[in-house]
Amino acid sequence: MLTAGAPPPPGPAIRISGLAAEPGVAAHSAEATTNIAAVRVSRVRSIREPTYHRVPNSSRSASPKRYGLAPVSHEETDVEPDPIGSGLAAEKAKRLDKVRALRDTGTNPYPYRFDRSHTLEQLRTTYGSFGPGTETDQRVTVAGRMMLRRTQGKLIFATLVDRSGEVQLFVSKSVIGDEGFAAFGEFDLGDWLGVEGTVMTTRNGELSVKVDRVDLLSKAVRPMPDKWHGLTDTDTRFRQRYADLIVNEEARRAFRIRHEIIASFRRTLQSEGFIEVETPVLHIEAGGAHARPFVTYHNTLDMQLYLRIALELHLKRLIVGGMDRVFEIGRIFRNEGISTRHNPEFTMMELYQAFADYSEMIDITEQLITQAAVDATGSSVLTIGDEEVDLAQPWRRARMIDLIAEAIGTEVHPSMPVETLRALADQHGIACNPAWGSGKIIEELFEATAESAVIRPTFVTGHPVEISPLARTDRNDPFLTERFELFVLGRELANGYSELNDPVEQRARFEAEQASRQAGNVEAGTVDEDYLRALEYGMPPTGGLGIGMDRVAMLIAGVQSIKEVILFPTLRPEVL
RNA sequence: GCCCCUCUAGCUCAACGGUAGAGCAGCGGACUUUUAAUCCGUUGGUUCGGGGUUCGAGACCCCGGGGGGGCACCA
Structure with missing residues (x-):
């Protein structure tokens, strides 16, 4: 359960002490280019073939752009990227070498399962109250992704993150042994680890697991985004949501x-x-x-x-x-x-x-x-x-026609002649479609003059019949419906009404829709005969x-x- | 569909039209209480693609592509 009401302040991408990443702007992933550059071998061919490529449909220019899956060339696999260098290709090569080395020693870098005793949130709930410098004999097994690492000679601090939280790993050479310590040093940021050890706190009071056994649960062969800034480029964030979720x-x-x-x-x-x-x-x-x-x-x-x-x-x-x-x-x-x-x-x-x-x-x-x-x-x-709004207080209710009158100082009603409303719409810069009736023009007036000013939650009610083919007519006004839309921050959030249940009237409304459709309104509905049959049952x-x-x-x-x-x-x- | 902005190393960002740089990550080294660890050293670039202007283009111009914002569209 989330507990905070307000968004957290800007801060690091990896959550430390309650701070969070700052969403921002700019930059572009030009990975394919870099791959080639980093590999620096002239034998590389064809790897710039896009995975997706556009196949222009030559027959008609009006036809849609087509995207097809193209085979990804693997010709670069005979190239040995320099594992000493940097860049994405070299980084991946180094990590893949580690995968091979683990397999050579009989270790599966992608094991099948791991049993943990606590999620990281449970760990904190259970043991979070210890004071600084506490040592316990409480054995726990936890799992997560290693997102930060601080090497301190014969001691390594690492931050392990799971969905529920994070915890520090305390990896001491004297506890885990020379071999285990060296193995831990081979792990990369982003690797999934399963660890076993005892609960402790450091001198500064940081809850930690003193690790005496580690299993690699899955090797990350691609480097994580910036540990502090995370991802800011919206393109990358949305396309690679997995990476966004890892770091933001x-x-x-x-x-x-x-x-x-x-x-x-x-x-x-x-x-x-x-x-x-x-x-x-x-x-x-x-x-x-x-x-x-x-x-x-x-x-x-x-x-x-x-x-x-x-x-x-x-x-x-x-x-x-x-x-x-x-x-x-x-x-x-x-x-x-x-x-x-x-x-x-x-x-x-x-x-x-x-x-x-x-x-x-x-x-x-x-x-x-x-x-x-x-x-x-x-x-x-x-x-x-800019306002604090308590949703528990009653929300405003106002008729659409009243909000328009409030905005433009002129009373409107769908019973008014369409010419009058059209003239009014002209005054407010609305280009009216000749097929629009009074009701549609009133809606356009609302959208143009009043809608964006509705900031606090407001139920806008009494939509004209013309634009509400499935809503029941207002019991007090035959030109309006018993309908509302909820607006907040100028945006429509909800829409509801007393449902029209008279099959004869519904048929007439559908037929009006169909006429509008035939007049060129691509959004107008059609006559749904099966729905009418249902209404006829009552x-x-x-x-x-x-x-x-x-x-x-x-x-x-x-x-x-x-x-x-x-x-x-x-x-x-x-x-x- | 139109307008504006944007795209530089894996990530985050610099670079008056004049040698493409920093931080992080990576790599090598020091360090047993760090927490964005620190310190020393270091690798890494087709500056989104293609043309053009210029002695010289990451920058200016044109065409194309991705993304963002706005408009249009969206009861």
Whole structure:
């Protein structure tokens, strides 16, 4: 469990005394080039063949760029890199020589398993209270990656790191013996070690394991990034997330928080009686949202399929089926731009609750996110923008049309003639598509004039019917829906409504969507006949909610880019 | 798709258009209480790729590539 509410201050990459790596900028991995240079042998050929290479599709310029796997040349293997020199190739050669030497003496440098008595966190919990200069006869076995080493003549201090924490190894020649001491000296930073020894503290009070036996658990043949600065180059951090996670505490922290949030959501929903389900990713129609889908193809069915853009329509079928309270946490795919707030594949939680309406969805949104913040950081207080916000306090609720009026000083309503609204939009620099109706223009006005100013958590309610084809009409205003979106820091985090359950009205809404599609709106929906059939069986009054889990993770982790909370964000393939 | 920024040793970063450097890592040496250990010595470069300008280019110009940010796109 994470306990700190605020991000740790900048500091070293390898976590020592609670400090952490500072994310930064610049630099580029030019490893292939260096390989060649370091090897310095003219016989090297072809190793600059990229692992991935572009095969321009010559038939049509409009066709996509294609990337294929090319065979990696191994011609350089007959070259003996100088193991005395430096550079990546020489470093790898030296470490591979050590692997061979170990095998020659009957030691497997990649053994099958290791049994430890404690994780490093457990070690600290159990023995962390000893004062300076304590010697014990408590025998422990621990395992981790050696990230730092300080040689002191006949004594070596090393920092062993596992997922849970770190501990110092105290390797004394007089304890481990000449042979063991020499063997330990052959280990490289980055090697995985399993050690056995007794618990002690140094004169300075540092908890340590006095090592009397060491096993190499896995040889790292590639050097670790800078022990102090870690990785700062975003390209390398995202492509080589493994290396990022090894050296950047801040990266580990963000994904830990993400995990805690999702686990918290599941706990809350389970305690509220929701059933977790899984629905198809491959859709015959990409419905439930306005977005461009990814298209794929099933060979045996000889059929085009879409990757889902929302979970909504299948989950509501389950409400028809009487499942009452259902949720799904799953990946959805939208074939749209990439930005600090968008990744083509991202994680959505959607839930549907029979007999509820949107006001209960607002309540559960607050509950889920506030509890997640507490579970992930230990506090409901977050720094949002420049402000400290306690999520436990009620969040603002405001109608979309009122927020627009607040921003521009003019009342708007979707009942107003489209020409009037179009003129207003013009005044605010919005280029209106002639196909847009009043409702769509109001949404555009909101996005252009009010959205970015919504910093503190705010439920924006009362979206026009035109832009909400699956939401129920407001019981007091036929032009609006009983819908809300949660905005924080100008970003949409959640969306929910009282679900439209009248099959006749739903069909009319779908047909309006289809008309819009035929008018050229690629994001407009189609008529989902099977969904309509489900509604004809009768869907109870239902509240529905979708929450963008990546954006919630961004909020609670306090990071500025969605790539910081997605382990392997979508990138162009690397040319090796 | 457009605009701006960026790419130098394994990593983190320097270098007015004038000999490509430092720290860490590596290698050799000293050191039994260090903790980014320290100290002495030392290896390592197709400066993202390709063209051009110039007596001379890491730097300036053009084309291409990766990444970041912004815009557009994204209910």
